[in-house]
Amino acid sequence: MRPTEDPPLHPLRIANFRAYWLSRFAGTVALSAQGIIIGWQVYGIARQTMPINEAAFLLGMIGLVQFVPLFLLTPVVGLVADSVDRRWIVRGTTLLLTINALMLGLLTWADRLTLPFLFAAAVFVGIARAFSGPAYSALAPNLVPRESLPTAIAISTLAWQTGTIAGPSVGGLLYAIHPDIAYGTVAGLFILALGLMFLIGKVPQPAAQSDRHPLQRILDGFRYVRANRLVLAAITLDLFVVLLAGATALLPIYARDILHVGASGLGILAAGMGIGAAVASLWFSFRPMKTNVGAKMLASVIVFALGILAFGLATPITAAAGLAPATIRLPGGTPLFVHPTFLLSLVALVLAGAADMVSVYVRTSLIQLHTPDAMRGRVSAVSQLTISASNELGEAQSGLAASLLGPVGAVVFGGCAAIAITLLWSRLFPELKRARTFDPPEILNVEPQHGVAQP
Structure with a gap:
C-alpha cells in the first residue's frame, strides 16, 4: 500500500510563528484603535468651528498625511527589509508607535490636543508603518516551511483582521468611557507587541547583494511587479477598488451626524468589516482555498x-420603507432598542468585510508564493504602497467626495465605481481568471543576471 504524505505542519505549532502571530494581533489592535480615536478627535475638533462638508474634507486629509511619507519612503523601505534583520525593523517601529501613543494620551489628558498635533501624529504613524509593513510581510514566510505558507498567510491575515475587530471596538468603546483609558490601552498593546517580537529567535535572512548598486536593487522590485502580470493585476485591482470604495473613512460622520450613535456606535460600525473578515479568515485557516483562486478573487x-x-443606501432605503427605530421586548420583558438603519448598515459592512477577506487572502498568497524570498521585502514594499494608496488616499478621496456629494452620495459613487473597475480588470488581466491555484507555474529563479527574478 502506497504511503500517504504527511499533512503540512500547522504554523501555530511553530514557536517563532506563534510569537509573530500574537505580536501582529496586538499591534494591529493598537494601531486600528488609535486610528479610530484620531479620526474621532479630528472630526470632533473640526465640527466645533466647521460645517459637515469642511470637517469631512479635513477628516480625509488624515489619510493623505499618512500616505505621503509612506510614498516617499517606499523605494527605501523595501531594500531595508531585504538587507536588515526584519525582526529589528519591526521592533524599532513598534517602539516608535508606543512613544507616539503615549504622547497623544498625555496631550489628551492635559487637554492640550490640537489639530496640528493630531496631524503630526498621523505623519509619524505613516513613517513607522512604511518600515514595519514590508518587514512584517516578508518575515512570515521565513518562519514556516513552504508547504505551510498558505495556511500561515490565512492565520496571519486572521491576526490582522481580528485586530480590526477588536481595535476600533476597543478604541471607540474605551474612548466613550474615558480617553485616558483608551490611550493607555493602546500604549499597553504596543508594548506587548514589542515584547513578543523579542521572543522570535534568529530566522533565515536572504544575503544582501553586494554586486549591485542599491538603486538598481530598489528598481528590481518595481520591475518584478511589472513583469509578473498576475502579481501586477492582484496589486492594482486592490489599489483602485479600495481607493474608490473606502467607506470606512466616513464612519465618524455616519456615527455622529447620520446615524447619531456616538462613539460607542462608531466602535461597533468600525468593527463590522472586521467581523466579516475574521469569520472568512478563520474559515481559510482550517479550509485553505485550493482551486479557481483568481475567479474567486474577482467574485x-x-x-x-x-x-x-x-451600506451607502441603508439610510435612503429605511427612510423610503418608513422604518423607524423601535423597542422590542425580549423574553422576560427586557427592552431592546432597534435602529433599522444602523442594523442594515452593520450587516452591509460585515458582508463587505467577509468578501474583502477573500480578496486579501488570494492576493497575499499569490504575491508571497510568486515572489522569491530575496525580493519579498521590495515586492512587499510595492504592495504596501498600493495598499496604503488605496487606504489612506482612499480616505482623502472619500473626504473630498463627501464634501462635494455628501457622505451618502460619496459611498454610493464608490461602490458603483468599484464594480466597474473589477469588470474592467477581468478583461485587461485574463491571468486573474486563469489562476487556478496559488502555485507558480515554475520554480522561481532568484535575481538572475539582469537582476529581476523570472516569474
Missing part, C-alpha cells in the same frame, strides 16, 4: 463593492 471584489453600496 469577492464584486461582493465587497455591493456591500459598500448597500
Whole structure:
C-alpha cells in the first residue's frame, strides 16, 4: 500500500510563528484603535468651528498625511527589509508607535490636543508603518516551511483582521468611557507587541547583494511587479477598488451626524468589516482555498463593492420603507432598542468585510508564493504602497467626495465605481481568471543576471 504524505505542519505549532502571530494581533489592535480615536478627535475638533462638508474634507486629509511619507519612503523601505534583520525593523517601529501613543494620551489628558498635533501624529504613524509593513510581510514566510505558507498567510491575515475587530471596538468603546483609558490601552498593546517580537529567535535572512548598486536593487522590485502580470493585476485591482470604495473613512460622520450613535456606535460600525473578515479568515485557516483562486478573487471584489453600496443606501432605503427605530421586548420583558438603519448598515459592512477577506487572502498568497524570498521585502514594499494608496488616499478621496456629494452620495459613487473597475480588470488581466491555484507555474529563479527574478 502506497504511503500517504504527511499533512503540512500547522504554523501555530511553530514557536517563532506563534510569537509573530500574537505580536501582529496586538499591534494591529493598537494601531486600528488609535486610528479610530484620531479620526474621532479630528472630526470632533473640526465640527466645533466647521460645517459637515469642511470637517469631512479635513477628516480625509488624515489619510493623505499618512500616505505621503509612506510614498516617499517606499523605494527605501523595501531594500531595508531585504538587507536588515526584519525582526529589528519591526521592533524599532513598534517602539516608535508606543512613544507616539503615549504622547497623544498625555496631550489628551492635559487637554492640550490640537489639530496640528493630531496631524503630526498621523505623519509619524505613516513613517513607522512604511518600515514595519514590508518587514512584517516578508518575515512570515521565513518562519514556516513552504508547504505551510498558505495556511500561515490565512492565520496571519486572521491576526490582522481580528485586530480590526477588536481595535476600533476597543478604541471607540474605551474612548466613550474615558480617553485616558483608551490611550493607555493602546500604549499597553504596543508594548506587548514589542515584547513578543523579542521572543522570535534568529530566522533565515536572504544575503544582501553586494554586486549591485542599491538603486538598481530598489528598481528590481518595481520591475518584478511589472513583469509578473498576475502579481501586477492582484496589486492594482486592490489599489483602485479600495481607493474608490473606502467607506470606512466616513464612519465618524455616519456615527455622529447620520446615524447619531456616538462613539460607542462608531466602535461597533468600525468593527463590522472586521467581523466579516475574521469569520472568512478563520474559515481559510482550517479550509485553505485550493482551486479557481483568481475567479474567486474577482467574485469577492464584486461582493465587497455591493456591500459598500448597500451600506451607502441603508439610510435612503429605511427612510423610503418608513422604518423607524423601535423597542422590542425580549423574553422576560427586557427592552431592546432597534435602529433599522444602523442594523442594515452593520450587516452591509460585515458582508463587505467577509468578501474583502477573500480578496486579501488570494492576493497575499499569490504575491508571497510568486515572489522569491530575496525580493519579498521590495515586492512587499510595492504592495504596501498600493495598499496604503488605496487606504489612506482612499480616505482623502472619500473626504473630498463627501464634501462635494455628501457622505451618502460619496459611498454610493464608490461602490458603483468599484464594480466597474473589477469588470474592467477581468478583461485587461485574463491571468486573474486563469489562476487556478496559488502555485507558480515554475520554480522561481532568484535575481538572475539582469537582476529581476523570472516569474
